[in-house]
Amino acid sequence: MNAKELHDKTPDQLREELASLKKESFNLRFQQATGQLENAAKIRAARRNAARVKTVLNQKAAAAATDAE
Template sequence: MALKAEDLRGKTPDELRDQLGQLKKEQFNLRFQAATNQLENTARMKTVRRDVARVKTILNQKAADAAKSTEETGA
């Protein structure tokens, strides 16, 4: 099941980094299974790849928001 951006926005950056690590491990395992012809659900590779992109996007948005808020309070 694909992750929803709305759910990801409610998580802390640390939780998002943990989620990203888990997704990267799953992506590696799926690639390995595909290479050895053991992968049954090939669509899962696409879903995981997009979930990784979603998590990275939310992390970058949170970092940009944090930088913007510190810039406003500092200036």
């Protein structure tokens, strides 16, 4: 997932994406705790993707706030 794909989505779609990434992150942490996780890099990727989504959401919110003024 790259930032360009995220900029094309609506805020509602971004919130849904963020919820699914958080759920995925939880599942990966659970797998790691039980010793079932094979690729530990997936945790980092999920965390970074969630951060990307949050960044784009904040940028869209800031843009909407400046447009409203």
